[in-house]
Amino acid sequence: xxxxxxxxxxxxxxxxxxxxxxxxxxxxxxxxxxxxxxxxxxxxxxxxxxxxxxxxxxxxxxxxxxxxxxxxxxxxxxxxxxxxxxxxxxxxxxxxxxxxxxxxxxxxxxxxxxxxxxxxxxxxxxxxxxxxxxxxxxxxxxxxxxxxxxxxxxxxxxxxxxxxxxxxxxxxxxxxxxxxxxxxxxxxxxxxxxxxxxxxxxxxxxxxxxxxxxxxxxxxxxxxxxxxxxxxxxxxxxxxxxxxxxxxxxxxxxxxxxxxxxxxxxxxxxxxxxxxxxxxxxxxxxxxxxxxxxxxxxxxxxxxxxxxxxxxxxxxxxxxxxxxxxxxxxxx
Numbered sequence: 149x150x151x152x153x154x155x156x157x158x159x160x161x162x163x164x165x166x167x168x169x170x171x172x173x174x175x176x177x178x179x180x181x182x183x184x185x186x187x188x189x190x191x192x193x194x195x196x197x198x199x200x201x202x203x204x205x206x207x208x209x210x211x212x213x214x215x216x217x218x219x220x221x222x223x224x225x226x227x228x229x230x231x232x233x234x235x236x237x238x239x240x241x242x243x244x245x246x247x248x249x250x251x252x253x254x255x256x257x258x259x260x261x262x263x264x265x266x267x268x269x270x271x272x273x274x275x276x277x278x279x280x281x282x283x284x285x286x287x288x289x290x291x292x293x294x295x296x297x298x299x300x301x302x303x304x305x306x307x308x309x310x311x312x313x314x315x316x317x318x319x320x321x322x323x324x325x326x327x328x329x330x331x332x333x334x335x336x337x338x339x340x341x342x343x344x345x346x347x348x349x350x351x352x353x354x355x356x357x358x359x360x361x362x363x364x365x366x367x368x369x370x371x372x373x374x375x376x377x378x379x380x381x382x383x384x385x386x387x388x389x390x391x392x393x394x395x396x397x398x399x400x401x402x403x404x405x406x407x408x409x410x411x412x413x414x415x416x417x418x419x420x421x422x423x424x425x426x427x428x429x430x431x432x433x434x435x436x437x438x439x440x441x442x443x444x445x446x447x448x449x450x451x452x453x454x455x456x457x458x459x460x461x462x463x464x465x466x467x468x469x470x471x472x473x474x475x476x477x478x479x480x
Contacts, residue, residue, distance in 0.1 A: 150478070151462030155187050156218020157202035163218060167461025167468045169480040172201070173219040184440065185235025185286070190242070191220070196228040198242060206238045207269025208253030214269060223252075224270040236286030236337070241293075242271070247279035249293060257289055258320020259304035265320060275321040276301070287337040287388060292344070293322070298330035300344055308340045309371025310355030316371060325354075326372035338388025338439070343395070344373070349381040351395060359391050360422025361406030367422060376405075377423040389439025395424070400432035402445060411473025412443050412456030418473060428474040429453070445475070452478055 149158040150166045159172030172191075182191040188202030188209060199220035200209035207214055210223035223230075223242075233242040239253030239260060250271035251260040258265055261274035274293075284293040290304030290311060301322035302311040309316050312325035325332075325344075335344040341355030341362060352373035353362040360367055363376035376383075376395075386395040392406030392413060403424035404413040411418055414427035427445075437445040442456030442463060453475035454463040461468035464478030 149189065150464045152187075152460035155203035155216045157184075157187050157189055159189060159201040159218065159220050161219045165460050165468070167464065168466045169464055169478055174199075181233060183233050183235045183240075185240065186237045188235060188238075188240075190233045190235050190240055192230050192233055196230050196245070197226070198223045198230040198233060200240065203238070204269075206254035206267045208235075208238050208240050210240060210252045210269070210271055212270045232284065234284050234286040236291065237288045239286065241284045241286050241291055243281050243284055247281050247296065249274050249276075249278070249281040249284060251291070255320075257305040257318045259286075259289055259291055261291060261303040261320065261322055263321040274303075283335060285335045285337040285388075288339045290337060290340075290342070292335040292337045292342050294332050294335055294344075298332050298347065299328070300325045300332040300335060302342060305340070308356035308369050310337075310340050310342050312342060312354040312371065312373055314372045334385065336386045336388040336393075338393065339390050341388065343386045343388050343393055345383050345386055345395075349383050349398070350379070351376045351383040351386055353393065359407035359420045361388075361391055361393055363393060363405040363422065363424055365423045385437065387437045387439045389443065390441040392439065392443075394437045394439050394443055394445070396434050396437055400434050400448065401430075402427050402434040402437060404443065408473075410441065410457035410471045412439070412441070414443060414455045414473065414475055416474045427455075454478055 153165045161173040178194045201217045201220045212224045229245040231245045241251045252268045263275040280296040303319045314326040331347040343353045354370045365377045382398040384398045394404045405421045416428040433448040444454045455472045
């Protein structure tokens with residue numbers, strides 16, 4: 149982990165910011181998945197245990213306390229059947245191998261999906277219950293999740309229509325995206341907007357559209373899904389950041405759109421884009437991408453590249469304060 153370390157979000161038992169990678173204090177070689185939120189981190193080990201660290205003001209670490217942690221601790225209950233996890237703005241959501249969905253932390257606007265706005269410091273199930281949850285995504289103040297039947301559900305803040313139900317009313321329990329459908333395959337959540345891919349390879353976005361983060365060549369907010377311009381059917385993955393979006397195609401190309409204030413689109417400019425552009429590196433060997441207020445992406449050769457906002461050293465290249473508008477490699 150590297151970057152901003154207030155509240156111990158890097159898990160190295162300090163609150164010292166790092167502009168280069170360091171290992172969490174527990175170290176180990178059995179970590180399988182990781183997710184980052186606003187000042188806190190969550191990760192799953194190969195044994196199925198779930199660990200959290202960093203800010204805990206609203207109980208987002210799930211240890212039944214509100215004590216900040218600068219080293220990893222287990223979620224209360226010590227279960228060994230966690231399969232996936234996502235972190236939002238002071239809250240966390242995770243799915244177990246039995247298909248149940250659990251949330252905890254800050255519950256403003258009903259982001260935990262339990263039909264209340266009560267903060268929770270230990271995991272609770274969404275009001276929909278069920279054992280058919282497949283994927284979950286969190287960011288700012290809303291949550292998106294896909295069931296095994298391919299239906300897509302959202303809940304939480306809806307000021308800009310980011311829940312996709314053709315309204316701007318907050319929801320404290322899951323609602324289906326307008327247009328319904330049973331062919332959703334992946335979902336990503338950003339600041340007041342959502343992006344999702346269908347099984348036919350099309351990509352759809354909705355919610356706040358300032359800076360063109362929806363990629364439909366406009367800056368018009370949408371309360372129901374619209375297709376990203378180009379109408380391609382070969383999108384394979386999508387990630388949402390602070391005010392921008394990144395996605396990969398099945399041909400291995402990487403595309404970005406939205407706010408480019410810090411060079412987070414990686415096209416060697418700081419020009420905002422309302423439709424997809426490729427990173428300056430181009431290439432057809434990108435495999436994975438993640439976004440915050442900066443971008444990180446992995447190539448098929450296993451190399452990691454970062455670009456965008458770097459005030460706290462979050463690009464990992466041993467600098468801080470110098471933003472990058474084209475990809476650089478972290479030191480490790």
